[in-house]
Amino acid sequence: MKKFVRTPWVQATLARLVSAYLAVTLATMRWRFENRAPADAAVASPAGIVACFWHGRIALAVVCRRVLGKKPRRVLISNSPDGELIARIVDRLGFPAIRGSSTMDDRANRRSVGAFREAVRFLEAGGVVAITPDGPRGPAERMPEGPVMLARSRATPVFLFGLAARPTLTLKSWDRTQIPLPFSRGCVVFEGPLTIGRGADAATIEATQLDWQTRLAAAQARAEALLAA
Numbered sequence: 001m002k003k004f005v006r007t008p009w010v011q012a013t014l015a016r017l018v019s020a021y022l023a024v025t026l027a028t029m030r031w032r033f034e035n036r037a038p039a040d041a042a043v044a045s046p047a048g049i050v051a052c053f054w055h056g057r058i059a060l061a062v063v064c065r066r067v068l069g070k071k072p073r074r075v076l077i078s079n080s081p082d083g084e085l086i087a088r089i090v091d092r093l094g095f096p097a098i099r100g101s102s103t104m105d106d107r108a109n110r111r112s113v114g115a116f117r118e119a120v121r122f123l124e125a126g127g128v129v130a131i132t133p134d135g136p137r138g139p140a141e142r143m144p145e146g147p148v149m150l151a152r153s154r155a156t157p158v159f160l161f162g163l164a165a166r167p168t169l170t171l172k173s174w175d176r177t178q179i180p181l182p183f184s185r186g187c188v189v190f191e192g193p194l195t196i197g198r199g200a201d202a203a204t205i206e207a208t209q210l211d212w213q214t215r216l217a218a219a220q221a222r223a224e225a226l227l228a229a
Helices: 008-028 037-044 055-068 081-092 106-124 145-153 202-228
Strands: 030-034 049-052 073-078 097-100 128-131 158-170 178-194
Touching (some): 008 055, 008 178, 030 055, 030 202, 037 055, 037 158, 037 178, 049 145, 055 081, 055 128, 055 158, 055 178, 073 081, 073 106, 081 097, 106 128, 106 145, 128 145, 145 202, 158 202, 178 202
Parallel strands (some): 030 178, 049 128, 049 158, 073 128
Antiparallel strands (some): 158 178
């Protein structure tokens, strides 16, 4: 089945169907945004932004188009076959992909270095680079070194997004992906801006990983609590 789903024509068809569903569904939802003012200020500035949210909320994150307006944006997607489908979907929704890889072989590492450099150039040009820190394979809701290193490279401001919706269809995947349902309620909680200096040492990077992981988990919990109230 996976081989069939990964064929180009099947992925193209699925990308059209899924992107159309998400575009219509997100438009029918009632959305609440918390702590949006700092994000609006960052979007209005000419500086680049790193945006992070958990992989399981990628279907909800498209609503952030409302906040980003006309600011250029890209999303970092793995080079895996499953990543190809996600890249097709988000591209149709206005988020062109930068293709990276988490596979630890020499060829994949070269692609990852290339993706990192492409992301840095895009940030320097004033764009937004969106990242799911725990993708593509997990562990779920863990902050790796990559987003911290990307932010450190140019001391770029970082925003963490907590995303929730009720009701949703929750998939039996490693990240418990949530698919919103039409006319449901949604919530986005922003945390930031956060920064890390270009001269940060290894200990500071490690501490920042844990801090951002904790903050993103708190933003996620806050978004879910607001919908439960």
